[in-house]
Amino acid sequence: MSKDETVFKEEVQKLEPNALVISVQLAEALVGYLKTKPMAEVEALVNAIVQSPSVTVNQEAQEETKE
Numbered sequence: 001m002s003k004d005e006t007v008f009k010e011e012v013q014k015l016e017p018n019a020l021v022i023s024v025q026l027a028e029a030l031v032g033y034l035k036t037k038p039m040a041e042v043e044a045l046v047n048a049i050v051q052s053p054s055v056t057v058n059q060e061a062q063e064e065t066k067e
Contacts, residue, residue, distance in 0.1 A: 005044040
């Protein structure tokens with residue numbers, strides 16, 4: 001693991017568990033952007049996401065945000 005990957009991993013681990021819901025359009029834009037980046041940078045991001053705390057979003061929480 002490179003120094004950048006280690007630093008990024010440590011920063012992610014400091015964050016409190018949280019959730020981020022994004023649209024399909026934003027996800028597609030992110031994929032398009034990441035295609036322009038070196039594979040090492042993309043792998044560092046993917047690894048950080050995989051190692052971040054997982055969350056569960058249930059229907060009740062989604063309905064509350066609509067009100």
